[in-house]
Amino acid sequence: xRNPSAQSAAQIIDIKQxxxxxxxxxxxxxxxxxxxxxxxxxxxxxxxxxxxxxxGLAWVQNAYMLSFGxxxxxxxxxxxxxxxxRVFLFGxxxxxxxxxxxxxxxxxxxxxxxxxxxGVGAAxxxxxxxxxxxxxxxxxxxxxxxLAYYAATAGIGASLGLVVGGIFADxxxxxxxxxxxxxxxxxxxxxxxxxxxxxxxxDGAFDLIGAISSTLGMTALVYGIVxxxxxxxxxxxxxxxxxxxxxxxxxxxxAERRAAQPILPLRLFASRERSGAxxxxxxxxxxxxxxxxxxxxxxxxVLDFTPFEAGVGFLPMTIPTFVASLFLPRLTARIxxxxxxxxxxxxxxxxxxxxxxxxVGGHYLRDLAIPMLLIGFGNGLAxxxxxxxxxxGVAKTxxxxxxxxxxxxxxxxxxxxxxxxxxVFASAAAxxxxxRLGLAHQIEMALGGAALMLLAGFVIAVIFxxxxxxxxxxxx
Numbered sequence: 001x002r003n004p005s006a007q008s009a010a011q012i013i014d015i016k017q018x019x020x021x022x023x024x025x026x027x028x029x030x031x032x033x034x035x036x037x038x039x040x041x042x043x044x045x046x047x048x049x050x051x052x053x054x055x056g057l058a059w060v061q062n063a064y065m066l067s068f069g070x071x072x073x074x075x076x077x078x079x080x081x082x083x084x085x086r087v088f089l090f091g092x093x094x095x096x097x098x099x100x101x102x103x104x105x106x107x108x109x110x111x112x113x114x115x116x117x118x119g120v121g122a123a124x125x126x127x128x129x130x131x132x133x134x135x136x137x138x139x140x141x142x143x144x145x146x147l148a149y150y151a152a153t154a155g156i157g158a159s160l161g162l163v164v165g166g167i168f169a170d171x172x173x174x175x176x177x178x179x180x181x182x183x184x185x186x187x188x189x190x191x192x193x194x195x196x197x198x199x200x201x202x203d204g205a206f207d208l209i210g211a212i213s214s215t216l217g218m219t220a221l222v223y224g225i226v227x228x229x230x231x232x233x234x235x236x237x238x239x240x241x242x243x244x245x246x247x248x249x250x251x252x253x254x255a256e257r258r259a260a261q262p263i264l265p266l267r268l269f270a271s272r273e274r275s276g277a278x279x280x281x282x283x284x285x286x287x288x289x290x291x292x293x294x295x296x297x298x299x300x301x302v303l304d305f306t307p308f309e310a311g312v313g314f315l316p317m318t319i320p321t322f323v324a325s326l327f328l329p330r331l332t333a334r335i336x337x338x339x340x341x342x343x344x345x346x347x348x349x350x351x352x353x354x355x356x357x358x359x360v361g362g363h364y365l366r367d368l369a370i371p372m373l374l375i376g377f378g379n380g381l382a383x384x385x386x387x388x389x390x391x392x393g394v395a396k397t398x399x400x401x402x403x404x405x406x407x408x409x410x411x412x413x414x415x416x417x418x419x420x421x422x423x424v425f426a427s428a429a430a431x432x433x434x435x436r437l438g439l440a441h442q443i444e445m446a447l448g449g450a451a452l453m454l455l456a457g458f459v460i461a462v463i464f465x466x467x468x469x470x471x472x473x474x475x476x
Contacts, residue, residue, distance in 0.1 A: 020195045021136050022146055024188055025129045026153050028092065031184055032122050033157025035099070035177070036064070038165035040296060041307040042174030049174075052108050063112045065415055066222050067119030068126075072408045073214055076127035076401050077207070077263045084131050085196040089189060091124030096185030103178040130403035132196070134391065144388060145329060151384035152325030160318060166311025209255045210263040217248030222412065225419040233423065265398055268405060276464020277389035278409040283457035284345060284382055285410050286417015287352065287450040291375065293418055294425070294443045294450075295355070295368070302360055302440045316369040317376035324380025337385035338466030344385070345461055348378030349454035356447035360440040389465050417453060421446045 039046075039060060046052065046060060078087045098118035105111035133150060137143035168176045224241030231238055256262040269275045292314075299305040299313050332340050351374030358367035387406060394402040428445035429438060 017195055018136050020191060021132065022149065024191050024195070025132050026149060027184070028088075028125055028188055029129045029150065030153050030157050031181060031188075032095070032125060033153070034161040034164065035118070035122070035181065037157070037161030037292065038168070038177040039174070040161075040292070041165040041311055042169040042177060045169055045174045046111070050105065050108050050111060059112055060115060062223075063115040064119040064122070065411070066219055067116045068123050068411055071120055071123035071215065072127060072218075072411060073263055073401075073405075074211055075124040076131070076403060076405075076407075077211070078124070083198045084128055084135060085192070085198040087124055088128040088132065088196065089192055091121045091128060092185055092189050092192065093121075094118075095121030095125060096181055096189070099178045099181035099185065103175040103182075126407040127403045130387075130391070130406060134403065147387050147391075148325065148328050148384045151387050152322065152328070152380065163311035163314060163318070166307040166309070170306055170308035207255070207259045207261055207263040210252055210259055213248050213252035213255055214263065217245050217252055218408070218412070220248060221245035222415050225415050228419055228423060232426075264401055264405065268394065268398060268402055271393060272464050273389050273392060274394075274402075276460050277386050277392075278405065280341070280345070280457040280460045280465060281386045281390065281406070281409045282413030282416065283453045283460065284348070284386065285413035286420070287348070287453040287457070288379060288417075289414035290417050290421045290446065290450045290453075291352065291355075294421070294446045298358065298440065298443045299364075299368070302436050302443070303362070303364060313364065313368065314372070316372040317379070320373050320376030321380035324377045325384070328381055328384050331381070332385065336466075337388055338461065340381055341385035341389070341461045342458060342466050344378040344381035345454055345458040346378075348375050348382065349451050349458060351375035351378065352447060352451035352454055356444050356451055358440070359444065360436045362440075385465070417450070421449045424449045 052060070075087065075091065095118055098114050098121055101114035102111055102118065105114055130150065133146050134143065137146045165174075165177055168174060220241045224238050224245060227235065227241065228238045233239075252264075253266070256264055256266050295314075296310055299310040300307065305313060328340070351371040354371035354374065355368065362368070390406040390409070391402045425442045425446040428442045430441065
């Protein structure tokens, strides 16, 4: 019979290891999220310092988004076939070294190449982080609690990046936002190499037809969406990109039906709960990315905030996000994930409609801070149920693909939402109305569109996610 004290010691070691793994996963995910938003407040300095044209400056974000979306599913599949520890460490190394290259860039070409490579690292890391949680935390209370922390990290990371980015841009340099990834990435690489155990590698080969059609299709889709923001939906290249995306993605679906080992098992969509969660996530994230994009412009272009003041101006959204995430386990244990998600999206929509009423004579506290409280509270409650519903009931062999699909929905939802609402923003320009008055009106229309996206997500959540029985996140 095993010695009880030895068994207890082994359990303690196992608990400590899982805590370290959780730290590595959450810190890595936070680093990715911060890097996505931290650059926004530094864009004016990047343009001046490196000589970007006004149009070319958009590719500081676009190069990252395209490579990120292009390789997400490949990164997820690679973890299943080659081992999640190996893929995770590779992605972390690529992300860290490319961050250093971005910080040292002396020309637009150098920065854009490094940003594209950084997107490759992020696409490898993002699905690996969620898959590692599924590996170390089996289905049940502990996994759901870990996913709640993961979702809280997602909710906080985007807004925190804006605050940190504003501080760096105002006080030091935009380059610092990328340099800080280097020591953090090194520490995470050492911890991951020591404490992560390699996952079971499954026999099989890459689905090359599916990989090529999906990656090129997503690239064409994201490119068309992004280009439409500046050239319009009637632009020949925009239309061509969307048509190419349509045919490639249709071919991808056909190929996946026939593939023996598909890169994206279509059985993931067999559950209406999961399918509804993917669509609702796209609507939610599209609205939230647009919230950051347009509210930053409102604070700086209409209210004359500095980048630092604009970053701090998001705190009324950040703090409720964190507080709501703390209450999420108990709340979902009491009423269920589907109902929490529905309530969260409705709360966000109310806050966004309120925010859309702000005009050129708006007051920060009344017209921005208070609606941000509602948006932040809903944001903190939404991502947890969305994430759990997106991977609910998935077999271990499909966990990498499911987590990759969650991240694809997140990335493409953000790109689609911002692009569509930028078109709304441009079309809202009134002849003869310029300056702050014109900018405020255009932002009002865009934020109103974001509120409609959230309402659409709410309806989807009520019908597809709240309907099925969804396991709650157990309270501590």
